Amino acid sequence: MASGSLTSLHVGESQEEGGALVTSVDAVVNWARRNSIWPLPLGLSCCAIEFMATAASRFDMARFGAEVARFSPKQADLMLVAGTLTYKMGEACRRLYDQMAEPKWVIAMGACASTGGMFRSYPVMQGIDHVIPVDYYIPGCPPRPEMVLNAIIHLQKTISEERSHKRLQLTSILGGGEKEE
Amino acid sequence: MSESTSAATGESPQSESPTESAAVQAIRARWGADVDLAEENRGQWRVELRRREPLNDIVDHLVEEPSLRFDFCVDVTALDHYGEEPRFRAVYVLRSMQLREDLVLKVPVPEEDCWAPSLTGRFRTADWLEREAYDMFGITFRGHPNMIRILMPDIFEDHPLRKDFPMEGRMTDQEWAEWIIARAQREEA
Ligand code: SF4
DSSP states (O other), X not given: OTHHHHHHHHHHSOTTTOHHHHHHHHHHHHHHHHTOOOEEEEEOSTHHHHHHHHHSTTTOGGGGTOXXXXXXXXXXXXXXXXXXXXXXXXXXXXXXXXXXXXXXXXXEEHHHHHHOTTOOSTTBOSOGGGTSOOSEEEOSSSOOHHHHHHHHHHHHHHHHHSOGGGHHHHHHHTTOOOOOO | OHHHHXXXXXXXXXXXXXXXXXXXXXXXXXXXXXXXEEEEETTEEEEEEXXXXXXXXXXXXXXXXXXXXXXXXXXXXXXXXXXXXXXXXXXXXXXXXXXXXXXXXEEEEOSTTOEEEOOTTTOTTHHHHHHHHHHHHOOEEETOSOOOOSSSOTTOOSOTTSTTSOTTOSSOHHHHHHHHHHHHHHHHO
């Protein structure tokens, strides 16, 4: 959205004296980012049911600005991998991640997404962090909706501490792949 | 006689007469030398054959015979009797809507000559079922138009439902991840 003009504001500043301005830009940009984390729910198995509960009215993810589940990766900020990632699905997971526009974050929801869970077997990837970088892991089988909300709140804290313009480099170091733009 | 027995097999408890169903009798009449064993289990008859070659003829007969009409292929799968000879069995489950009964046909498949007859010429449902059996057990179905894996990815080399396959597989997560990322990025380009 407005990120183009904000980036150029920063680039115009030199490193030593840009502090005050950049901090406030960070604050504004991060404020917008952390209160509109649109998730891409990659519901792979039973954890997805718990994600639905999180999104529905009783637990109401909308209180944290994360209610707009997007089923197109290009419109999402947060990949919420809820369930068991098989090797065959790994490719789709990675491609979806690559198609998401920066800035983007990943939450591994549940034991399966974090470590493979109880499935130490030939088709199951032992944790999605083999193919995509993960920001938060949620334990549990399945995790309670409160834990998903907790992870989102933690992610909001992380986002508000980030340098808004550094995000691109950060993810590409982690293997975030090619930027779409 | 055959009429009454086929009706009786519907819900017969173990104590009732073990008279063979019409389908089993029809198989015995023509291929009696190939029948190894015919057993009933809760109203469902299972016929084990001594060799796999006559299977297609038997199925053709079961489908076309007006008093039988086994016109639905419920399942095609396999069994691994690891340590025995022959090692595998290919299992075909047919259903007759007319008689309201199922029939299980089993043929032996030795490991070194690992093929079984395909029912795809007769039933289109057999297509994916046989691909699954091939994927999981490594049994090639002769006559199948597209004998490739259906569940596991193409680089997978094993047949995981074989009893000597290690549960956790032979490829490491690192190898899988490399393959996954390479594929994801190649197709994107
Ligand atoms: S962690 Fe448990 S609930 Fe979640 S996907 Fe795995 S098995 Fe299902």
